[in-house]
Amino acid sequence: MEEFEFARHHRLHLDLDDHIPAFLFLLSASHFGVRMSTRTFLANRQRCILRQLPKSRHSRGLRQYATDSPQAYCRDLVRKHDYESYLVSQFYPKPKQDAYFAIKAFSVELAMVPDNVSNSMIGQMRMQFWRDAIKGISAGRPPKHPIALALHQASETANLPPYHFKRIVDARDAELQAPSHLTIDTLTSHAESTSSTVLYLLLSLLALPSSTLSHAASHLGVAHTFSKGQMVIPAEITAKHGVNQEEVFRTGPHAAGIEEAVFEFATVANDHLITAREMLNADGMGGRVPPPAIPIFLSAVPTANYLGRLEKANFNAFEPRLQLRDWKLPWQLWRSYYKRQF
Structure with a gap:
């Protein structure tokens, strides 16, 4: 079985030229017969730069927490590591924004665990925490961690089902053991347990409490996971097209x-986006999102934006401009909010 050992053990990212992160291809298909060793990978460093993600502020110890309120900490974490979600936050009702940042910070924190630990055992300890x-x-007894404290305050004013949080933790824990996916179905299941579940919490x-909105959010979460700037393409797709990992590097x-x-x-990601739109049409909503739910479905705008730019780049995932922030995104968010469409 072909393995990307750096991704498995150190979660390093592949960068191009001026440290712009490219797609991270974890091609772990058993269909391939070549094993890429660390030495082989480093032999290609003239074409790529490896860097380990820097530690975030929240990994420096509990003393750092005393300088920030839990809400400010969560807001800062989302702004630094999930800027698109930070932009979307401005469309949430003001009284709900602190809770929004708490939920998003929880998601960011768990997603970054593999990048901030040296081995899966330490990662599993984080997940158990x-x-x-x-x-x-x-x-009613949250640990003295800013995200936990912020979530506790949010749960006092909103009904946030604990099983949704547990589902996200379990999915991220499983990802520590198997960071790549052999099939689209397994990746879809992972996306529903992470990105889609965050939308359920929102x-x-x-x-x-709308089944139509929940089903649409499920597809939207899958589309988001499939279209992140750092993708894990399932082995069934790479094997189908004869992609060789060493040749990619x-x-x-x-x-x-x-x-x-x-x-x-x-295309699979875009299909999920289209399905989410069609569900709003089929339910007599005329393709428009109900006003109270608009902030949640604005998360589709960065997804559609990325897929559109990827298409313009002729599906060249290594195009550096794809990793830059699109200056048009804030305007696209406002337009989508005004039209109640995504």
């Missing part, structure tokens, strides 16, 4: 089959 934290929050935050966008694999993967 959050399982215990969720129980403590439910019992629906609960805004007290929107050696020649980048010129590797055989890589463009076709990216195209197929992006």
